[in-house]
Amino acid sequence: MTNAKTVLPGATLGVMGGGQLGRMFVHAAQAMGYFTAVLDPDPASPAGLVAHYHVDTGYLDEQGLAQLMQRSAAITTEFENVPAAALVTLGAHRPVAPGAEAVAVCQDRAEEKALFVRAGVPCAPHARIETEAELAAVPDSLLPGILKTARLGYDGKGQVRVADRAALAAAWGQLKQVPCVLEAMLPLALEISVVVARSAFDEVVQLPVQQNLHRDGILAVTQVPAPDASPALQQQASDCAAALARALGYVGVLCVEFFVLQDGRLVANEMAPRPHNSGHWSIDGSDVSQFELQVRTLTGLPLVAPRQHSPSVMLNLLGDLWFPQGASAAEVTPPWAKVLALPGVHLHLYGKASARPGRKMGHLTVTAASAAEARDVALQAAALLGLPAF
Template identity: 70%
Template sequence: MGGGQLGRMFVHAAQRLGYFTAVLDPDPASPAGLVSHYHVKTGYLDQDGLAQLLQRSAAITTEFENVPAPALATLGAHRPVAPGPDAVAIAQDRAQEKAHFIRCGVACAPHAVLESASDLERVPEHLLPGILKTSRLGYDGKGQLRVATRDELARAWDDLKKVPCVLEQLLPLAAECSVIVARSHDGAMVHLPAQWNLHRGGILAVTEAGTGALPEATAARAIEATRAIADGLRYVGVLCVEFFLLQDGSLVVNEMAPRPHNSGHYSMDACDVSQFELQVRTLAGLPLVQPRLHSPAIMLNLLGDLWFSGGAEAPPPWEQVLALPGVHLHLYGKLSARPGRKMGHLTVTGATTDAVRGIALQAARVLGIEPF
């Protein structure tokens, strides 16, 4: 379900293991649809499309959390679906998501759920300044507004059309990180290394994995919390959980994504088992093995802005980037670029963290990406 770049990389991983694949996505030029054996070109709730997907499939997964949970429930009545509709429904709603984190004993930012004008009036003073986020359909910085006062909060809620929201206290951040786990039907679980992330404009820009990316104690706490969140959902599939590392050294959970994640793309080049192969294994009931990071890695997101650095749309200078050692270029097959659109990613691997960082900074300079 879903035809974007995450689906494309899943399809490639499944095909490498000999599986046939089917993609349901309404876009005839969807990145996953273009490389799959079958492409069902309908909406996610189209009954004929769902019937076609069922006919073609022995098991079904999703590549993004906003696939309608009712569609997954319909499919799940006839085929194994992983992740299940209940887990996806929780991830689709920030209020439910935070309630789940609390049930699992994992700390999240102080917050309040806003569904009415009276909720707005009862907001505690300590939550300001804060970030107002829509409960549903917010990603990559969308549906989020910073507010410092009650007046700004009221105006922001109006700007967001007074839909249900969550107000989170603005916290003093030192860094951001994430952990990706894969959990099978029998509860077996493995994880990728905890990875350091840098966001710009609400969109992931850089991920680093390897020795020194995060303090060991922080990484261990993030992995333990992610495993607890997955176990609490009785999750099946690949799950990413994002965290904030605060200036006092404490760790709070931000959000989860019930699918492979942008911050795990480096695993295709730096690990012996990628996040997408783990997704295939959970879906097909194959054994899970603990991935091994065989090289330190840095991943750079390639947004559509890079295609317009000279004004008119033109491909970036790939030949200069590919002349650098340890560089792995992944383009998603999207037919047109636009600012903010994820067009691909670049992973740099090498013998040492310092060497990888040096090459990654060279690649960033060539492409016009801000240094990190």
Template identity: 65%
Template sequence: MSGPMLLPGATGLTGSGQPTTLGVMGGGQLGRMFVQAAQAMGYFTVVLDPDVISPAGLVSHYHVQTDYLDQQGLAQLLQRCAAVTTEFENVPAGALVTLGAARPTAPSADAVAIAQDRIKEKAHLAKSGVPVAPYAVIETAEQLAAVADDLLPGILKTARLGYDGKGQVRCRNRAELAVAWGSLKGVPCVLEKMLPLASECSVIVARGWDGTCVNYRPQLNLHREGILAVTEAYEGNMPLALADQAVVAAKNIADELNYVGVLCVEFFVLQEGSPEHAQLGGLVVNEMAPRPHNSGHYTLDACDVSQFELQVRTLAGLPLTQPRQHSASVMLNLLGDLWVNEATPPWDKVLALPGVHLHLYGKLKANKGRKMGHLTVTAATAMDARRTALAAADILGIAPF
């Protein structure tokens, strides 16, 4: 696959003398950080998002405020930009088909469509060289009745539009499974066997138009109520053999998809000594996100090249270099829960701690469970990073880890 070479500062498509413009579908915090990385490298940016106060739209050179399938909006985006990316996987694949027919678009509509459907996704993840959790597809009442007993207890997940724990129901037995499927309106689902987990991790890779693929080392992740709470990124955060296995699997998935862009693959680490560990091995691949990922935000402060700069480089066809992590790091997600009674959290006390980096996303309303920002701690050692992160968590009222 060949792609563009869109140099920073080069004249754009209009011949107006303006620098090359890069487009992004979606206006959330991931789009905001992509826009900031692109602008730092000398690109103009355009965001398509229906929200007039979207975090990315507020900082971009241009904001096309329309629905993702609005033909006039897509035409405006194409008129402005030389290439297009996306910041979340639920952008309609049909819109990416339209864009991809006229401009280099990464990731492709095909890759995003697979990530949008857990049923298709499972089939592709199974080719990674790492097993997936035992599962069953449930699209009909007959398939519901035919679920194998050994898949329960399990987690029923909608095949589409599930993220941050949404569209997921835990089921201990068949009766609960039937009720859960009914509560989800009988939409296509995947039932995954619940596994004894020691931890969760993720690997972020960036793959270029020419097939060059670079990666970060695996991040260790802690979720609470289905939302990422803490990411620990430092040498020794998980056994070396499992870390290497996860990196190889993530690159295999990117290659299998002929992927271009930044891709995150999430894994489960199984408890040693469990029957499932003996059956499946130490690592199980869970799901993928065709975009930069919450667990990679630490790369803004702890690495020489962030995941968002890699997103810019892949889209623009620039060379990819293997990222280097220069500091041990712990990241804390900052959810709307911290803005108790709309009061501002005590950032002055947090920022008095060494190695603390505060990133707020410009969202004007803090709701429970809404990602408002993140806090990255960098330090010379993992112990120091954890100690400071725990101190910051204590100040903010975040549960220890």
């Protein structure tokens, strides 16, 4: 972040990207007294619809970037694939958090893995594959494995499981021989994540460790406190997340996802240079949400350690819920009234114009006096919505 200084309420904060993460950032910023400006090419973007100003251009449009800079005292981003060149342009004139260099590392799995190694954070055995020679040199110990595109992969996209060398070669061809990372397949016990916030003044705070369940590569359920992670493991994950934020010189909110192996070891999987789906529970279950932390890191306001006041379970709401009879059937409205009759249920819909299978339409957070009660009510909500138990 350049020109670190405090930007007080009453100023305008800019956001690159108009999705649901931008929408929730805008809500948090407005609650604290800031004006907001969103740059997104979609005129009906979720964040653009609720911001004070919507700059309706592409991310590299010079006039759009100039307009965002004119409006904004400081600028953040809400998804990791914002072109780093745009962040460089903005960062030359305004405080930008996270900065272009940090985002560029998170945009490239190979660079990300190199950072894990430099920071002393354990990660899966892996190899970079960019040439036929590197493909041929892959050690046998990495097979079976998962071949992942180095760039533009998220929610399970750009990933192929490979059992042997023939499958690896075929998968690399299927992925158009773009730069990739091959990771050894590991015996997983569970998945956890840590949302960490770091200021330009090296203040570091974190949300509690979150336990996550993915289905088809997309987050389905988050539970906090993490029911199956030991205190020692949670401390190790928290320490690793803080170490990565400092190693990156990161300013902003960063999520680090980890695998817990069946033998109890922790390995880092990947990072997201932004608030994260698994941290959405913090809006309702913590006295400081991940989006307020994003506002604070961007504006140079003091960081205070979030305090979880309620055990929480978050259910991701995908567009499939609107098509219980299948994608070719008529769209129906989920039974929100029945779900909202349950105690401690908080519904967040993202204002997207249309539902489609796999599209993130919203989330549901259940808060309760105990983790067992939160899970019980979340299971009732899941049953009403036709979601699998967990």
